[in-house]
Amino acid sequence: MKKQLIFLAMLFIAKGALAQNIISDRLQEAPVNGGFKMENYWVWGSSVIKGEDGKYHMFASRIPKYLPFHPGWMIASEIVHAVSETPEGPYKFSDMALGARGTQYWDGRSCHNPKIVKYKDTYILYYMGSTHPFEDLTYETGYKLTLDSKWCIVGRWRKRIGIATSKSPYGPWKRQDSPILEVKPDSYYSFLTSNPSPLIKEDGSVILLFKSRQYRENGIRHSGMNISVATAESYDGEYTIMHDEPFFSEKNLGVIEDPHLWKDDTGFHMVAKDQKGKITGHHGDGLLAHSVDGINWKVDKSPKAYTKTVKWDNGKTITQGNLERPFVLVENGKPTHLFLATMDGPGGFLHGKKSWNMVIPLK
Numbered sequence: 001m002k003k004q005l006i007f008l009a010m011l012f013i014a015k016g017a018l019a020q021n022i023i024s025d026r027l028q029e030a031p032v033n034g035g036f037k038m039e040n041y042w043v044w045g046s047s048v049i050k051g052e053d054g055k056y057h058m059f060a061s062r063i064p065k066y067l068p069f070h071p072g073w074m075i076a077s078e079i080v081h082a083v084s085e086t087p088e089g090p091y092k093f094s095d096m097a098l099g100a101r102g103t104q105y106w107d108g109r110s111c112h113n114p115k116i117v118k119y120k121d122t123y124i125l126y127y128m129g130s131t132h133p134f135e136d137l138t139y140e141t142g143y144k145l146t147l148d149s150k151w152c153i154v155g156r157w158r159k160r161i162g163i164a165t166s167k168s169p170y171g172p173w174k175r176q177d178s179p180i181l182e183v184k185p186d187s188y189y190s191f192l193t194s195n196p197s198p199l200i201k202e203d204g205s206v207i208l209l210f211k212s213r214q215y216r217e218n219g220i221r222h223s224g225m226n227i228s229v230a231t232a233e234s235y236d237g238e239y240t241i242m243h244d245e246p247f248f249s250e251k252n253l254g255v256i257e258d259p260h261l262w263k264d265d266t267g268f269h270m271v272a273k274d275q276k277g278k279i280t281g282h283h284g285d286g287l288l289a290h291s292v293d294g295i296n297w298k299v300d301k302s303p304k305a306y307t308k309t310v311k312w313d314n315g316k317t318i319t320q321g322n323l324e325r326p327f328v329l330v331e332n333g334k335p336t337h338l339f340l341a342t343m344d345g346p347g348g349f350l351h352g353k354k355s356w357n358m359v360i361p362l363k
Contacts, residue, residue: 023271023288023305023328023338026363029313035339036082036091037356038062042069044077044341045258045325046357047115048087049123049169057169058082058091058339059114059125060357067142070349075145075155076100076137077112079127081169087329087337088359097125097173098164103133106160106179115260115327116169117235119200123166124235125173126196126208130158159192161210163235180239181210181230188246190214191222197261198235199268199294206232207294208239209259209270212246224250225257225275229295242295253299254278256287258325261294265333268294271305271326280304286326306338308347310360321345321352335362 037043041062048058062080063072079098082091098111107129115126132154137145145151160179166172181193189212197209208230213222226246230239248256256279259272268291277283279299286305291297308323325341338360343352 021288021300021302021305022266022269022335023286023362024302026335027306027311027338028361028363029311030358030360031088032312032314033090034088035356035358036060036089036093037354038080038093040065042072042355043357044069044073044355045113045327046339046341047327048329048337048339049116049118050331051169056084056087056089056091057116058084058089058357059097059116061112061114064142066139067137067145068350069343069352069355071147071149071152071156072142072145073110073112074130074159075110075132075151077110079111079114079125081171088361091357095170097171098127098175101175103131105129105175105177106131106158107162107175110155113195113325115197117198117200119204119235121167123169124198124200125164125166126198127162127164128159128194128196129162129179130155130160132158157192159194161193161196161208165236176236180232181208183212184241187241188212188214188223188226188228188249189241195258197259197270199261199263200235204234206235206237206239207261207268208232209261211257211259224255227256227259227272231295247297248272260327262328262330262335263294264330264335267292269328270297271328271338273324273326282307284308284323286323306340306360310342310358321347322349322355325357337361 044061046060081094084091102108108131110130113128161181162179164173164175191213195211199207227248228246229242232239255275256272270289274280274287287303288300309319322343327339329337343355345352
């Protein structure tokens with residue numbers, strides 16, 4: 001009876017917390033001079049961890065600016081490491097963690113979507129990798145790149161999820177020769193796997209949210225984005241897909257992208273981009289979902305985590321062109337900062353002139 005009462009009390013507290021919005025109700029002003037940016041590069045998608053040195057270590061994607069941001073990230077992205085004394089930044093470039101390493105490798109041409117976690121004394125960097133067998137693009141030819149280019153047709157189809165490990169956030173990083181999450185014919189992940197978001201539990205087992213697409217017909221056509229869960233007994237073990245059908249998709253709940261998974265004092269949570277606005281009411285806004293086990297998910301009663309309209313600490317309020325790749329930093333069991341990839345301009349990847357990673361402190 002005592003255990004039942006404790007469980008009911010915890011459930012009541014969790015439901016009370018979920019009745020409020022754990023992100024949007026706590027957003028503060030974004031520091032103009034915070035986050036991370038680099039000259040001559042598109043910067044996108046961050047993941048942050050506090051190191052044993054007391055500093056904050058960000059892992060982010062960068063793409064050379066002689067390529068269009070989209071779809072340049074698909075064929076020529078690198079993962080870099082930047083460091084700050086505080087969570088807000090500004091983060092300063094330290095070193096390149098993962099770059100091109102040869103066409104023959106599954107991740108030989110592009111590394112993207114970094115998510116950094118740690119288990120015991122090992123840092124594990126989850127990411128998307130891809131490759132293609134074609135010549136490098138140059139300043140003179142790169143601007144012509146489109147989704148219909150041969151580089152992107154192969155580069156998109158070759159997207160897979162993998163890991164690299166190190167004893168230090170400064171590297172060196174040891175990559176694996178094979179991805180951890182392959183495609184499967186006649187499944188909802190038959191075309192690609194991407195956008196990993198891992199959580200390593202105290203016993204070393206892993207819950208991994210991921211994005212996938214499936215073939216719709218012969219050729220290069222594919223489905224919309226699916227989000228599902230894989231698990232493993234350890235980060236370097238075998239990963240098992242947990243659902244026969246994705247829990248977020250065109251058919252179920254709605255299309256979302258960029259899921260980020262975390263656990264705090266109230267349970268498992270996910271923040272993601274509402275791709276078409278079916279859940280939050282506006283495409284591109286952030287949505288929230290929760291779970292008791294990290295495997296089965298429900299949308300929060302108050303699902304809108306953020307919009308593209310940002311209040312900055314210089315007094316300005318600006319609707320960003322793009323606001324994606326949410327990441328929540330958790331310290332001492334509490335969410336403390338929301339990191340986002342952002343772009344200027346009126347909206348859409350083709351209209352922005354610069355991109356960077358920003359941060360919003362949470363109350």
